[in-house]
Ligand SMILES: Cc1cc2nc3c(=O)[nH]c(=O)nc-3n(C[C@H](O)[C@H](O)[C@H](O)COP(=O)(O)O)c2cc1C
């Protein structure tokens with residue numbers, strides 16, 4: 001992962017934890033409504049992919065354990081990881097694109113109900129993403145994948161040569177010369193791996209996204225409702241299809257790109273269709289970016305207009321993230337795929353402890369507060385969820401007291417200590433295992449390995465009945481909280 005060049009090291013903030021009595025009066029532990037859905041407290045575990053689904057996208061015992069463990073800490077809400085809406089193979093990513101996934105998802109809902117004693121509400125994040133290939137070997141790309149065109153022939157000064165001879169010629173070129181002959185997308189396919197974009201409208205399946213996505217999202221959300229989830233979060237953030245439609249980099253000319261109004265069109269059409277499918281009495285919101293953190297992308301000014309439009313459409317909550325784009329991702333190794341959390345925008349999404357003068361705690365706060373203020377000024381009371389580097393009670397409570405957010409998301413802090421919520425609520429905050437923002441977990445995520453936290457994954461490995469990683473060296477869930 002990219003790190004700011006300043007290389008300033010931060011340690012978790014020291015906090016004065018509240019007593020049980022103080023927590024009882026804290027805004028953080030006061031209820032909040034997401035439209036028709038009541039949360040007992042304003043704490044939220046946002047979506048985190050732990051790579052525990054089966055290879056065909058089914059809920060496994062490891063998935064049940066992962067969410068069951070978070071549920072024992074009784075946060076106000078848990079959002080299940082990005083879950084694919086299509087019925088296509090996607091590796092060990094959870095899926096909801098067919099009714100056959102329903103029994104597994106029902107078990108997941110049941111598990112969270114039981115483990116949280118009915119205190120935690122469960123939402124699921126639904127996602128669509130476009131095709132991406134691994135970075136190819138140079139020779140293989142030039143001999144097999146590259147489609148030879150007259151442009152290549154012309155630039156090589158070989159107008160009459162056949163494809164095979166031209167491929168041979170290209171293989172002999174050095175990189176500088178090759179970069180002059182390949183166009184930007186071909187060069188990207190060679191050096192990063194081919195990646196589809198929403199602007200590739202010459203491809204029929206990309207051109208028709210606005211026709212197919214509303215139905216796919218609606219069917220997925222309907223299944224979530226049937227499985228017993230309390231709500232759905234539409235994934236309009238990071239590097240994926242819907243965020244790409246919203247992005248200022250979306251130059252589609254079919255009415256779904258260009259101006260902000262047109263970029264908003266599909267996200268609003270998806271929302272309308274999903275709402276029709278799930279009804280007004282089911283919580284439906286979305287996650288989107290307060291700032292894309294890339295050159296030429298949406299910054300806060302546009303995200304503010306997006307927030308107001310989404311609130312006006314009737315979203316029951318708005319969850320704000322930032323960055324996490326392919327556009328500035330690092331070059332992957334040959335045989336690996338580009339990963340959207342490896343560049344500057346990736347750092348902004350999951351800031352680590354090695355940082356700049358601003359530090360890793362709260363980079364998303366000001367942008368989120370600005371969006372919330374604009375939504376309120378437009379007359380909507382849609383709850384706004386903030387995420388990014390929040391790990392202490394004081395940080396969270398201050399944000400709520402200052403009306404900068406309505407709900408506080410803890411991703412890595414909840415992974416480091418899923419009991420954060422119960423510990424702090426019951427006056428045992430001093431026992432919290434604080435996240436150190438080392439991004440060890442994120443490194444595992446990047447390699448598609450089962451995600452764990454290095455603060456606990458080697459502890460009590462002989463505990464009976466615990467599930468371990470495939471190599472048997474790490475426990476998959478945090479040890480139980482032994483109250484002092
Ligand atoms: C292992 C891991 C997986 C993640 N998966 C998702 C995801 O599926 N969907 C999503 O919107 N964000 C995902 N995120 C981002 C988090 O939800 C959150 O926005 C980010 O980690 C910043 O919050 P934090 O500082 O509290 O960790 C993931 C983060 C981590 C560490």
Ligand code: SF4
Nearest residue numbers: 435436438439441453
């Ligand atoms: S591995 Fe643990 S301590 Fe490190 S960032 Fe992830 S959750 Fe925090």
